[in-house]
Amino acid sequence: MQNRRTVLKSALGLGLTVRGLNVLHAQEDDPRRVRPREGDRFVFAFGPRQGETIRVDDVPMVSEQVISYAMDPASGAVRDGSRLNQVLLLRFDPDSLAPETRAASVDGVVAYSGICPHTGCDIEDWSEETEFLVCSCHDSEFDPRDGAEVISGPAPRRLPSLPLRAEGDGVLVAAGGFSATIRFEREF
Amino acid sequence: MVDRQAVLRWTVALPMFGAAVVPAIGQERAYRAVTQERLLAPEPENWLMYRRTYDGWGYSPLDGIDTSNVASLAPVWTFSTSINEGHQAPPIVNDGTIFITTPGSRVLALDARTGELLWRFVPELPEDLQQMHPTNRGVALWGDRVYVATVDARLFALDARTGRVVWETAVENYARGYYMTLAPLAVEGKVLVGVSGGEWGIRGFIAAYDADSGDELWKTYTIPGPGEPGHDTWPGDTWLTGGVSVWVTGTYDPDLRLTYWGTGNGGPWMGDARPGDNLYSTSVLALDVDTGAIRAHHQYHWNDSWDWDEVDPPMLIDVERGGSTRKALVHPGRNAYIWVLERSADSIGFLDATKFVYQDVFTSIDPETGRPEYDPAKTPGTGERAVFCPSWSGAKNWPPAAYHPGTKLLYIPANENTCSHLEGVEEEYRPGRTFMGMEGGFVSREGADHYGELQAWNLDTREKVWTVEFERKLWGPVLTTAGGLVFVGGTSDRYFRAFDAATGELLWRQRTNSGVTGVPTSFEVDGVQYIAVQSGWGVDAQRGTNHLDGAIGTRTYVPQGGVLWVFALPD
Numbered sequence: 120m121q122n123r124r125t126v127l128k129s130a131l132g133l134g135l136t137v138r139g140l141n142v143l144h145a146q147e148d149d150p151r152r153v154r155p156r157e158g159d160r161f162v163f164a165f166g167p168r169q170g171e172t173i174r175v176d177d178v179p180m181v182s183e184q185v186i187s188y189a190m191d192p193a194s195g196a197v198r199d200g201s202r203l204n205q206v207l208l209l210r211f212d213p214d215s216l217a218p219e220t221r222a223a224s225v226d227g228v229v230a231y232s233g234i235c236p237h238t239g240c241d242i243e244d245w246s247e248e249t250e251f252l253v254c255s256c257h258d259s260e261f262d263p264r265d266g267a268e269v270i271s272g273p274a275p276r277r278l279p280s281l282p283l284r285a286e287g288d289g290v291l292v293a294a295g296g297f298s299a300t301i302r303f304e305r306e307f
Numbered sequence: 308m309v310d311r312q313a314v315l316r317w318t319v320a321l322p323m324f325g326a327a328v329v330p331a332i333g334q335e336r337a338y339r340a341v342t343q344e345r346l347l348a349p350e351p352e353n354w355l356m357y358r359r360t361y362d363g364w365g366y367s368p369l370d371g372i373d374t375s376n377v378a379s380l381a382p383v384w385t386f387s388t389s390i391n392e393g394h395q396a397p398p399i400v401n402d403g404t405i406f407i408t409t410p411g412s413r414v415l416a417l418d419a420r421t422g423e424l425l426w427r428f429v430p431e432l433p434e435d436l437q438q439m440h441p442t443n444r445g446v447a448l449w450g451d452r453v454y455v456a457t458v459d460a461r462l463f464a465l466d467a468r469t470g471r472v473v474w475e476t477a478v479e480n481y482a483r484g485y486y487m488t489l490a491p492l493a494v495e496g497k498v499l500v501g502v503s504g505g506e507w508g509i510r511g512f513i514a515a516y517d518a519d520s521g522d523e524l525w526k527t528y529t530i531p532g533p534g535e536p537g538h539d540t541w542p543g544d545t546w547l548t549g550g551v552s553v554w555v556t557g558t559y560d561p562d563l564r565l566t567y568w569g570t571g572n573g574g575p576w577m578g579d580a581r582p583g584d585n586l587y588s589t590s591v592l593a594l595d596v597d598t599g600a601i602r603a604h605h606q607y608h609w610n611d612s613w614d615w616d617e618v619d620p621p622m623l624i625d626v627e628r629g630g631s632t633r634k635a636l637v638h639p640g641r642n643a644y645i646w647v648l649e650r651s652a653d654s655i656g657f658l659d660a661t662k663f664v665y666q667d668v669f670t671s672i673d674p675e676t677g678r679p680e681y682d683p684a685k686t687p688g689t690g691e692r693a694v695f696c697p698s699w700s701g702a703k704n705w706p707p708a709a710y711h712p713g714t715k716l717l718y719i720p721a722n723e724n725t726c727s728h729l730e731g732v733e734e735e736y737r738p739g740r741t742f743m744g745m746e747g748g749f750v751s752r753e754g755a756d757h758y759g760e761l762q763a764w765n766l767d768t769r770e771k772v773w774t775v776e777f778e779r780k781l782w783g784p785v786l787t788t789a790g791g792l793v794f795v796g797g798t799s800d801r802y803f804r805a806f807d808a809a810t811g812e813l814l815w816r817q818r819t820n821s822g823v824t825g826v827p828t829s830f831e832v833d834g835v836q837y838i839a840v841q842s843g844w845g846v847d848a849q850r851g852t853n854h855l856d857g858a859i860g861t862r863t864y865v866p867q868g869g870v871l872w873v874f875a876l877p878d
Contacts, residue, residue, distance in 0.1 A: 165737055202435045202482075202739070238392075238438040243741050255741045256439040257850055273849065304391065304441075 151200030154301065155189035155281055159293040161206060161230075162190050162197055170197065174289040175226045178210040183245040184252060184263075185209070186233060189293060203301045205233030206281055207242060207252065208291070209263045217265040223282040228291060230281035231267045232301055235259055237274040239303035252278070275304065336418075336425065338468050339402050341448040343495055347561055352831035354400045355448050357490040358707060359828065361559040362623035365709035366787045367829035371836035372876060373790030377805045377815045380838065380874045384422035388415065388869035394843025395705075395784070396445035396490065397826035398871065403833075404467070407841060408443040408490075409869055412457035416470060419832050419839075422873065426470035432459050436481055439506060439741075442846045444555065445490035445826070447498060449518045456487035456500045462516060464498075474521035478502065482739050484509050490556045494566065495596055497524055501553020505571045505616070508548035508742035513557070513568055513592070515599060525599030529553065529570050529587050537586035545581040548736045550574030551588045554618035555705055563652050565593045565602055567623075567636060571616035575744030577731030578610035579688040585610050589617045591636060591648070593655060605655040608642050608679050612687050613668065613729070614699035615641040621648065624710055624717075627767040628658060637766060639663060639708050639719045641701030645764060646677070661769045663762060664702040664723040665752065668695050689731035689744070696726035698749050700780075700851050706797060707826065709785035714808050716763045716772055718785045718793050724755035725780070725855070749854040758855065761785070761795055763811060773811035779863070780855060782848035786827035786838070794838060796823020799852050799865045803827075803840055803872070820870045824848045835875055843869030 161173040164186040168177075178185050184207040188199040198204045213227045220229055231252070233242045240256035251260040251270055259272030267278035279301060282294035341355055349355045351368045358365045372380060388394065392410040399406045403419045411432065416425040436459050447454040452473060453465045459481040464473040478500060479485035484507025492499040497515040505511065511529035516522065529551040531537040541549055552571035559566045573581055573588040586604070589611045593603040607617045621636030626647060636648040636655065643666035649656040657677030668686065669679040687693035700722065708719045729747035736742050751758075759781030763772045783797020787808055796803040796819070803823045805815040825841030844865040852863050 165735075202437075238441050239435070240437045240439060241740055255743070256437065258853065272853065 149200055150191050150194055150196040151198055152204070153198055154204055155198060155206060155293050155296060156191075157293055157295050158192060159189035159198070160192050161187040161208065161291050164188050164199065164205065173208065173291050175210075175228055175285055175291060176289055178208045178228050180210050180227070181250060182209075184242070202241070203234050205241065207231045207233045211264055215264055220264060220266050220280070223280055223294070225283045225285045225291070228283055229263055230283050231261070231263065231278040232281070232297055234301055234303060235274055236276050236278065236303045237272070242278070336404065336468065338404065338451055340450050341401060341493070346493065353402065354397065354828040354830050356399065356493065357397060357445050357556040357826070361494070361561065363558040363620060363707070364622060364712070364787070365707055365785060365826075366711055368789045369829050369831055369836045370789040371831070372788065372792065372829075372838065374792060374807050374814060376876055377790070377792055379877055380805065380815050380817075381877060382817070383837065383873045383875045385873070386415070386417060386422050386424070386871040388413075388843065388871065390843070390869050391845060391867040392843070393442035393846030393848065394825050394841035394869035395442045395846070396841060397828045398839040398841070399446055399448065400828065400830040401448055401467075405839065406446045406448070406453055407871055408445050408455055409843075410441045410443060410845070412443050412455055414446060414453060414455050414465060414470065416453075416467070417871070419830065419837065419873070428455070428463070428465055428470045430457050430461070430463065433481060438486070440486070440488050440503065440846055442488050444488055447491035447493040449493035449496070449498065452518065454491045454493065454498050454518075456489060456491050458486045458488065460485040460487055460502065462491065462498065462500055462521070464518070464521060476516065476521045476523070478514060483507070484739055489554060492556050492559065492566065493518065494559050497596070499557060499566065501557075501568060503552040503554055505550030505552035505574045506741055506743050507739065508574060508736050509550060509552070510547055511551040511553055511570065513553055513594065513599070527594055527599040527601060529592065531586060540583040540586045542582055548574065548742060549581060549585065549588070552616070554616065555620060555707070558620045558623055559596065560623055560650065563650065564596050565650070565652070566596045567620045568592050568594065569617045569620045569638065571618055572611040572614055575731070575734055575742050576612065576614055576729070577687060577689050577744055578612040580731065580744055581610070583610060589615060589642075591617070591621050591638065591655065593650070602653055603655040605648050605657065605677065607638070607640055607646055613642070613695060613727070615701050617641055618705050619707060621646070622708070622710055623650070624766060626658075633658065637710070637717060639703050639717070639721075641703060642666065642669075643697050643702035645717070645719075647766065659769065663719060663764070663771070664721050664760070665696050666702065687729040687731060687745075689733060692728060692730035694726060694728045694750065696752055697722065698725040698727040699729065699747065700725065700847065704782065704847060706782055706784040706824065709787040709793070711787040711793070711808050713789065713791070715765065715767065716808065717766055718787060718808075719762045719764065720781045720783050720785055720795060720797055721760045721762050722758055722780050723760050724752040724758050726750045726752050749858045751855070751858045759798060761793070761806065761811070763808075775806060775811050775813070780851050782822070782824050782851065784824070784826040786829060788829050794827045794840070796825070796827070796840060796842065797848070798822065799844070799863050801842070801865065803842065817872070817874070819872060821867055822848055822865045838874045839871065841869055841871050843867065
């Protein structure tokens with residue numbers, strides 16, 4: 120990794136534009152940094168099954184979110200090159216889902232961005248009491264049955280969702296990209 | 308070196324890349340270099356560091372604004388920072404130039420008389436940065452430079468006249484949970500910082516950088532490594548991820564050449580996840596300013612399970628004990644005790660501890676060592692829920708207390724009647740992710756009729772002289788002045804207030820745009836005394852308000868957005 124002081128020195132000299140453009144090119148070219156796309160599979164981000172493909176039945180009913188990354192089925196590249204690519208998978212009784220949420224789900228499995236739109240923290244927590252997703256930084260709560268609507272806390276908007284479908288053996292597949300850009304209040 | 312026009316051109320062309328510097332229009336102002344002599348004995352009109360003086364008092368010797376005229380104090384000018392979240396930094400002033408910081412680790416330089424913006428420094432923050440504490444607590448001044456520690460764990464030296472970057476250095480890796488919110492401490496040609504990230508499994512440290520070159524001079528971990536004294540207070544590999552953050556600028560004793568720093572709790576939160584005393588968590592460390600060597604320490608409480616960071620450094624105050632004057636370290640703790648310790652070149656001795664709000668965890672405090680014992684029923688653990696008081700936000704959080712050498716009183720922004728429940732859950736460490744291992748919430752103590760308290764304590768008699776109660780919690784840093792005044796904001800009703808330092812009588816208040824969690828300061832330009840403070844609610848003040856709302860069934864709205872307020876008496 121390039122030393123930050125070196126970066127700065129070059130930026131003060133000639134390289135300011137180059138530095139920024141390099142970042143953009145890296146994001147566009149590196150499949151690991153690309154946001155989930157239509158056709159992607161999902162793999163476990165952590166734990167003993169890290170890297171394994173996720174099927175519908177791997178997502179427990181009414182339980183803590185499974186944290187995943189999308190995987191490009193053509194190249195096998197896991198899109199874990201950016202923290203912002205995290206996808207949360209949860210499963211509920213389909214009849215308990217709001218109509219739009221149900222339309223984007225498969226067998227009750229729903230998918231959302233794992234990045235809080237407040238200050239960009241990972242959505243790590245789950246409330247067994249309320250069955251809401253909870254940001255561990257500032258306690259914003261999101262209802263996964265209703266499009267991850269903000270229930271409480273400082274988050275300014277809901278979590279972007281990701282439409283799902285399943286293939287023959289229950290393998291979860293992205294039916295599209297995130298419903299909105301992954302962004303948060305980095306500059307407030 | 309690139310010239311100013313070139314920087315401006317790049318900034319205009321590509322505002323999203325690099326650090327944007329907006330230079331002032333017109334001539335560069337004169338700027339008086341900040342020397343060690345000036346930091347040791349700052350002119351009455353200036354406020355050159357976080358608490359103005361190395362002893363951490365938060366006291367201004369200016370007395371133009373006093374108890375007889377403060378009622379007519381009025382805003383002179385304001386400046387909107389255009390940023391949300393917690394504005395906690397003091398207006399730091401050198402000969403009429405104000406430096407403030409905002410969330411996003413931005414620095415603004417303004418003309419103290421007119422409010423004219425002189426320059427603005429906006430560091431580029433990483434795309435994937437997480438901010439649990441979106442705030443910054445101010446700059447340090449040394450020579451003709453301004454130093455800021457950033458939320459992505461970098462340290463910048465800026466030209467005080469222009470805001471241009473002189474050097475920057477990566478203090479640690481933000482992607483592994485390291486960040487900084489404190490104002491650096493400038494001392495003896497060094498710039499000292501400490502790192503936050505205790506909720507992310509970091510290993511805390513304090514480091515010193517050469518003020519001229521940015522080279523690291525020393526680095527002292529707050530968790531001892533293998534072979535170092537205290538390492539055996541951490542089982543297995545827990546020392547590698549044990550937290551012990553440094554949140555707030557240290558104090559300094561120039562006679563001893565020792566700098567004192569408060570430390571945070573161990574991580575994850577439950578003590579049974581890391582059995583042992585966990586040195587040097589929830590402690591004060593005395594570091595040799597030249598080498599960083601730990602000369603002494605005192606641990607306020609061992610093996611914390613309550614999130615009672617002891618983040619404030621102790622204040623350096625002389626106290627009377629048994630007819631003799633003792634050179635003390637005074638720390639009103641998050642654990643609800645005023646700790647009075649004695650400092651010397653190679654030791655920190657325990658004098659006494661006095662409870663200042665209700666606390667039900669400690670069953671005793673050893674009169675010789677100050678070591679507390681705990682009620683097991685009030686100590687949460689993995690799979691073991693406990694309800695305890697004060698809450699995990701503590702009896703007093705980061706907002707600094709202040710000391711007035713005239714009244715000889717210590718003014719504590721305290722919270723009473725708040726309690727928490729916590730239960731530990733097993734959690735595996737994953738780099739760059741939260742590592743707290745707990746579930747919990749807040750409860751109000753039965754019969755509570757208020758929460759915030761501004762308390763005034765006589766440190767010689769160990770008696771509370773007066774208390775002002777606030778309906779809701781108090782998150783206000785305190786300023787005292789030679790005019791016999793105490794200034795504090797910190798309430799969700801958005802007021803900034805002045806009290807009589809001797810009696811606690813409310814003498815003045817101003818409703819502001821948002822809640823005031825900024826550190827107030829006072830300074831003088833052209834013979835006019837000013838009071839300045841940032842109003843901008845967010846971070847823990849906002850979170851604490853939400854928690855209290857949840858506990859008592861209220862719903863409180865405090866608008867966000869930072870504004871620097873500058874007050875003076877009418878002509």
